[in-house]
Amino acid sequence: MAESLPVGGFPAFLSSHKTLFIVLWISAFGSVFLWQRDIVGAGFSVFGKAGPGRSMSGSRPFEFNITDFGGVGDGVTDDTAAFERAISAISKLGKRGGGQLNVPPGKWLTAPFNLTSHMTLFLAEDAEILGIQDEKRWPLMPPLPSYGYGREHRGPRYGSLIHGQNLEDVVITGHNGSINGQGQSWWIKYRQKLLNHTRGPLVQIMWSNDIVISNITLRDSPFWTFHPYDCKNVTVRNVTILAPVFGAPNTDGIDPDSCEDVVIEDCYISVGDDAIAIKSGWDQYGIVYGRPSRNILIRNLIVRSMVSAGVSIGSEMSGGVSNVTVENVTVWSSRRAVRIKTAVGRGGYVRHITYRNLTFDDAQVGIVIKTDYNEHPDMDFDKNAFPILENISFTGIHGQGVRVPVRIHGSEEIPVRNVTFRDMNVGITYKKKHIFQCAFVQGRVIGTIFPAPCENLDIYDEEERPVKLSTAQNVTDIDYRV
Template identity: 70%
Template sequence: MLDTSRFNRRRVIPAIIVLWIVGFALTYLWQTDSLTRIQLFARAPPSTPPQPPPPSQPVPRGYRAVVYNLTDFGGVGDGKTVNTEAFERAIAAIKIYENKGGGQLNVQAGKWLTAPFNLTSRMTLFLEEGAVILGIQDERYWPLMPPLPSYGFGREQAGPRYGSLIHGQHLKDVIITGHNGTINGQGKSWWTKHRKKLLNYTRGPLIQIMWSRDIIISNVTLRDSPFWTLHPYDCKNLTIANLTILAPVRGAPNTDGIDPDSCEDVLIENCYISVGDDGIAIKSGWDQYGIAYGRPSTNISIRNLTIRSVVSAGISIGSEMSGGVSNISVQNIHIWESRRGVRIKTAPGRGAYVKNILYRNITFDNLRVGIVIKTDYNEHPFGYDPKALPDIKDISYFGIHGTGVRVPVRIQGSPEIPIRDVVFQDMSVGITNRKKHVFQCSYVEGRVIGYIFPAACENLDIYNERGELVRRSDSQNVSDIDYSF
């Protein structure tokens, strides 16, 4: 008798296999077609706000949730079209993802003219190679803002101040970076109007980030700011690295490079700065307003920089330091063709303190004055208290070298503001003037360890290399300051 069950199994099993293969192939084709449609949609023009466009490109896991290009929002990089609305729409789209990993805005190669705009939290602004963000020159497009609370006045004029080209307040996790793209403030018109007294308000910075934390600014060029170039204000956990900061060395007033102001936990490294004022100026508020605001600048590390400041100083502390400045490390710095090297500047009325400051491995090349501490820098707001005296102490200079310096050291304390606990070790600076007054002191107390050149002023104690006292100074209040050179 024929076994039909075995026969049926032989026919059914191959049929099942064939059906499985066909089903798999259809599923693969359906998924491929869907993927193609998704990719085409991703390249399609974005829908109008409030719905953002789909991401312009995939994002690595663990980074920003979405990535957009400025052109997705109608940006035109011809140097003539005003792109403010494109920036604003792009940042509004990124803000939707603030609690979902944030977003990145790519600025492609081109010249992107814009009025000031605001960043949002968990955002990366990425400037591709050849990308240039241009600040619009008509000040009517720049918003007016209240004075900073620790300044009370606009720094140049009473009343409001102009905002910055790129601005942000109360932000967290913001990155400005790229392939060395440029942010250009086109400051020449601002400088000209300032000199001719045609501006009614204080000029604005190029970039100002306020009351924020976890900020990274790296790998871009900043140039021709209307006023201070990069101004972080009351920020915490800030990294500034691999920047090129440029402005004309003459004729570009107040174009400081980087001004950390009432900031905490800051790293500034691997930058080239050549500007029309201080390369770096650490600040913390102005006279009675800074004293009342009470936010110090502290825990700041500055290293591996090359700086040029023909009319001012490479690295300054002050003069606005009324919230206090402490725990500052300045190391591996080359300052060339500048009026001054490293400077602390303050005055009666500032109050607060400058303390625990370390300078190590500083090279001077063709300077008028290398090291400066000045206690009569008299610029004050109305109503300041001249009895508010700053405390200046614990300043160390280790490994100070260079050539072509006219006056290596000028430390000018006063009976009201004596300077205490200054230390020099391993100093050798070639001088261009063989007159007597090349290491100048006034109301200074401190010590020299080992041999230094030029020889220290008589205000300082002398120790040998083993730390043993050689000569105790009895002339700490002697004044030997010569401003004739």
């Protein structure tokens, strides 16, 4: 059955999320973002060119319902074949504008399936796609080329529940329907070392362009939740991503990996690892693959990570990461707020990173730059491949209940250069020494910040005139007991 009907417009952000999110947004943190609303629709113009903020298609000339292909949606019947038949039908419509697959209310149990180009997957309110828990139904795929033998195990890896490769113009959206990986069994087997292959993400799109995910909930992924890999023009907007904050290992929220021109905005993420982790390959494999992550805008988020960090860069960053803006983000009840992590052997670079208007609420450590994150795919990495960390700025950093506001742990081989702090006032819960920790870092503080910066940084007044220049860039003052 096909209909030439326009796709419905996206609902407003606040009306598309469930009660818990609305309460958190309004009562706890929402006011932080109100002033920013005038630029939410600006797309990627911050980087000086058109990008994923534009409307991707607006409508599809053909619409289908999953029930037209035999879908049942009772949470028990295997609907895999129905999804495959529907997507096969849409794949034949690319030259005619593509098609939309509507998933009505119900529980749609399925094994992994592949998307096609010029397709919209639309999840109605109370529609939930459920991943089959039997790992034998999840296909095995080759390791990612920029990761070498495998992320958790050598050899093949499990594919994602919803997968796509070499695609163009793909939209996953709806009226806040859900995609549920039912990852509990995966997490248990991982902890018990019963899996022989790397777990699969919930949604993974590879080598593709013009991808939009909006107005849905992603939850309980077996592994990373949304993993765009070597993609261009990716938008994630008005998405809720959930997993237990403990006991759900490696359930990162969004991991742009060797991606270019990415916007992530207006999302709520609470997961068992990094809420967002920007990556670009692992050690010698990422260096050879050579695809950086760049031109990434992250804004208007509320995130939580009790195990890792709200927004991370790395540690797999061997292809390089540059031109990243993180603004108007609240990190609450987290182990770390924002973090850059790397190590000897990574190579690559992290440069031109801007953090602006961040709020930390109950974070153990606020800002972390770590250069000894020694996890490697194998022992053949180049011990002379030193990453470059430079041109990183923090402006408008505020919060309360933070134990250590800043920990920048550079090293002689990997110094951190040209770091700038301006307009920072973070209420601390630990008032002994070492509250602002630095080693092998060079940079400056403009104006007055609280707490007082470490001696490694130059001090400038508000007009950026030098007040005191540091002679101690290599002073080590790191205390991981704090």
